Amino acid sequence: MSTEPTRSRPTVVDRRLGMMRRDTPPDTNLERRRGPGRRRSDFRRDADEGTFDTEQMYFLKAIEMWRREVKLFDGAVPSWDQVLQGIRCVGYRRTSTDTVRLNDSPSLSPESEQASLETSVIEQNRFQCVMEMFREVTDVHLPQWTDVLEVIRRMGYRKVQPCGFDLRGRIEEFQERPDAPARVDRSEREASDDQQAFLNQSEFFST
Secondary structure, eight states, X not given: OOOSOOOOOOOOOOGGGSOOGGGSOOOOSOOOOOOTTOOOOHHHHHHHHTOOOHHHHHHHHHHHHHHHHTTOOTTOOOOHHHHHHHHHHTTEXXXXXXXXXXXXXXXXOOOOTTOOSOOOHHHHHHHHHHHHHXXXXXXXXXXXXXXXXXXXXXXXXXXXXXXXXXXXXXXXXXXXXXXXXXXXXXXXXXXXXXXXXXXXOOOTTOO
């Protein structure tokens, strides 16, 4: 019998033994994907660095005014239904294709750009499911308002109506075509709504 100490064999990790791609949940179009050689989108980088484009600036200021209109002051956390109401109140309607893919929540058809301010139960449920899935797939528990804007553009919301309350000259009105592209991946040429959104960790509904 050999008296030589037993030599342990080197451990080899077979990456193929991990979860196969086909076993992973389907892409939702909410994932935050960033890897070697792939940079942040201009939309996301601008938000991270505090340099906002025209729409982001309008959205942040209009939402802040809406919060004051409905007396949701700093420290008051709005419900998802209230957030959706605010989105519609500042002029957004679901006029483009909803590209967010959820197994248990079907996409909603586009609505007329003249659709009313009121939200339906189906729309409320869809918005809540999408935002909760966004938090899950990105590990962002406390999203920023710019994150919400990026998500709703994935859902087909576009700024097609004037703000539903008096801006009192504090904000320049912003408007676009009802079928405008998502624009969240402008760093890629001819970006489409099917590209993945890049969303960051940040404070809950802070501006």
